Amino acid sequence: MIEVKDLHKAFGAVKAVDGVSFAARDGEITGLLGPNGAGKTTTLRMLYTLMTPDRGQVLVDGIDAAADALDVRRRLGVLPDARGLYKRLTARENIDYFARLHGLPEPALAARREALVQALEMEDFADRRTEGFSQGQRVKTAIARALIHDPRNVILDEPTNGLDVMATRALRQFMLRLKAEGRCVLFSSHIMQEVAALCDRIVVIANGRVVADESPAALREQTGEANLEDAFVKIIGSEEGLAA
Amino acid sequence: MNMEKTNVAVIRVRAFLTVFLKEVKENLRDRRTLVSAFLTGPLLGPLILVMMLNLTLNREFDKAEKPLPVPVIGAERAPNLLAALKANGIDPKPPIANPELAVRRQDADVVLRISPDYATAWGKGEPVQVELIYDSSQRDANTAVERLSRLVESYAHEQGAMRLVARGLSPSTAWPVVAARRDQATAQARAALVFSILPYFFVLTVFMGGMYLAIDLTAGERERQSLEPLFANPVPRWKILAGKLAAICTFSAASLLISLCAFAVVGRFIPTEKLGMELDLGLRFGGQVLLLMLPLIVLLAALQSMVAAFAKSYREAQTYLSLLMFVPVLPSILLASMPIKSQGWMYAVPLLGQHLGIMQLLRGDGVEPSQLGLCLAGSLVAAAVAVLATARLYQSERLAISG
Numbered sequence: 001m002i003e004v005k006d007l008h009k010a011f012g013a014v015k016a017v018d019g020v021s022f023a024a025r026d027g028e029i030t031g032l033l034g035p036n037g038a039g040k041t042t043t044l045r046m047l048y049t050l051m052t053p054d055r056g057q058v059l060v061d062g063i064d065a066a067a068d069a070l071d072v073r074r075r076l077g078v079l080p081d082a083r084g085l086y087k088r089l090t091a092r093e094n095i096d097y098f099a100r101l102h103g104l105p106e107p108a109l110a111a112r113r114e115a116l117v118q119a120l121e122m123e124d125f126a127d128r129r130t131e132g133f134s135q136g137q138r139v140k141t142a143i144a145r146a147l148i149h150d151p152r153n154v155i156l157d158e159p160t161n162g163l164d165v166m167a168t169r170a171l172r173q174f175m176l177r178l179k180a181e182g183r184c185v186l187f188s189s190h191i192m193q194e195v196a197a198l199c200d201r202i203v204v205i206a207n208g209r210v211v212a213d214e215s216p217a218a219l220r221e222q223t224g225e226a227n228l229e230d231a232f233v234k235i236i237g238s239e240e241g242l243a244a
Numbered sequence: 245m246n247m248e249k250t251n252v253a254v255i256r257v258r259a260f261l262t263v264f265l266k267e268v269k270e271n272l273r274d275r276r277t278l279v280s281a282f283l284t285g286p287l288l289g290p291l292i293l294v295m296m297l298n299l300t301l302n303r304e305f306d307k308a309e310k311p312l313p314v315p316v317i318g319a320e321r322a323p324n325l326l327a328a329l330k331a332n333g334i335d336p337k338p339p340i341a342n343p344e345l346a347v348r349r350q351d352a353d354v355v356l357r358i359s360p361d362y363a364t365a366w367g368k369g370e371p372v373q374v375e376l377i378y379d380s381s382q383r384d385a386n387t388a389v390e391r392l393s394r395l396v397e398s399y400a401h402e403q404g405a406m407r408l409v410a411r412g413l414s415p416s417t418a419w420p421v422v423a424a425r426r427d428q429a430t431a432q433a434r435a436a437l438v439f440s441i442l443p444y445f446f447v448l449t450v451f452m453g454g455m456y457l458a459i460d461l462t463a464g465e466r467e468r469q470s471l472e473p474l475f476a477n478p479v480p481r482w483k484i485l486a487g488k489l490a491a492i493c494t495f496s497a498a499s500l501l502i503s504l505c506a507f508a509v510v511g512r513f514i515p516t517e518k519l520g521m522e523l524d525l526g527l528r529f530g531g532q533v534l535l536l537m538l539p540l541i542v543l544l545a546a547l548q549s550m551v552a553a554f555a556k557s558y559r560e561a562q563t564y565l566s567l568l569m570f571v572p573v574l575p576s577i578l579l580a581s582m583p584i585k586s587q588g589w590m591y592a593v594p595l596l597g598q599h600l601g602i603m604q605l606l607r608g609d610g611v612e613p614s615q616l617g618l619c620l621a622g623s624l625v626a627a628a629v630a631v632l633a634t635a636r637l638y639q640s641e642r643l644a645i646s647g
Contacts, residue, residue, distance in 0.1 A: 048476050051641050073478040080476060082645075084469030088273040089266075100262040101477040142473065 001026050001184055002153055007056035009042055016042040018208035024186040029179050031195040032188040034205035040188040041081050044157050048078045077151035083142040087131035095145045102149035116144040136167035154178055156187035192229040206236045259479040263487025277456040281495045285452030286503035289445030290510040297514055311335040312388055318358035328399045343377045353385035354378040354392055443602040447572040450541055453499025454492040455565055458548035461488040463561035472644045481638045492545040504530040536601045539623035546630035553637050575599045591615045592622030
């Protein structure tokens, strides 16, 4: 369970996040939808305590990120926007590194790692050094190391960015599996179909503000558009109209 | 509850170790880092030293022992002087037309000109003049000039004494004061003069040993976009930094060790006995240098990490660090150009203290406990400040963001 209350973050005069509130529940996939530069990544960075909000509160499983950042990080599995791997280490070694940083005991580590390697279909390249990996192999490795400690809450920043159709499909299946396991999945995207296909709840962000927080069906109903993409355009368009 | 507590304690130590071991493992797989830390860095110093020494030593000896060719103008006027010079290894050459130009153009190191009235003046018992024409800006020529000048003077001395004896006087009446030179430089101190470049080599080795790691572990990690996921782990940043610093220190310390071993081996091949010098680059020397350098290893690792953290990219960090590399030369240059007497407080200045300490070890004087204490304490304080400053820098939000 991830709760965000009235988050603010400014870089100089630029208000990147300007009063964002929403909740992502366990056993649901919550999509953070918005155009590029809307403040999605900055919001997520405050969630996983890389950045400190100027104002507002982040609660993960009821724990305040400002009070105990380490405990919050322990409860989160994060695939950040930056997903660099260590190129001189193999995929397995990359995963193990993060597992040990999470303090996993060695036997549990091996079992959990192999389960992830299997679930993400990484057997073919798991023992290769990550230099020269394809984008898909990279993302899989990054996801595996993010989930190695079996977190209740999973944050994925544009997880399908740069993936081909097959890899995207596989990743969606994996996200549904995480949801079925009862986890709280929060991911950001600017791709409509993806959000429509996966999400139980959509939080639309534009100009650093939440402009809608609904189920896909409710969103269509509210805007009177059968097509989610049209609904999205309408929401953002009307918001911009208000601002002007 | 109790078990949870021990688990947390294990995790705490493990996080540091995990970062440390991973960085060491990853960098052991990087050829460029290995070559720089374990080959070129530590071995360049000993190699250059040996080459330099052999060059200078051989040149000095060549000059001292070989017959010295000297063009002589008016040789026929002073056959006795010429005979005496010949007996001492001077090889008189035919006269040349323009001796002044010849020495400036380095055609001859020195030219001897005997004045036309030498013979008549000599016969009358009057002082006569011989000229040594040379160019003192030609360093190479100085040994030759010195040698010829000494031979001429000792010939004059000898002849003067004989004249006094012929007049029934004791030669000592003419030289009421005699300056006797008593050089207090020990053989080792003479060697130290030649080896004053050594402390810089050690600092340079430590610097090069850790440089690529320092760049890779901060600027490189950010450029490869792996710093952000790393910071998403439940480990405080200062622990991650501690592990990284430890990895850098390990590499630079290994580099220094290799260098000390190389110097110990090379020290046996330096023909120091030819110059009557004594040089001990053995185990005792190595151990003491290592002790003196330990705080400096931490200080340099922290400084390198700090500089690398400021840089936006790997390349930028490399440029900054190459500039930083010249800072350790300063004390060496300072001491060489201004031969100041070393004061107690100087030992507390990082780099300067190490320089003075190592020089003293080379001179064979040994380092006094108070000097050692000052040196270690001063550098440790500086290292602690640098580490804290780097830790502060690591807390900044901007550090992790790659874009």
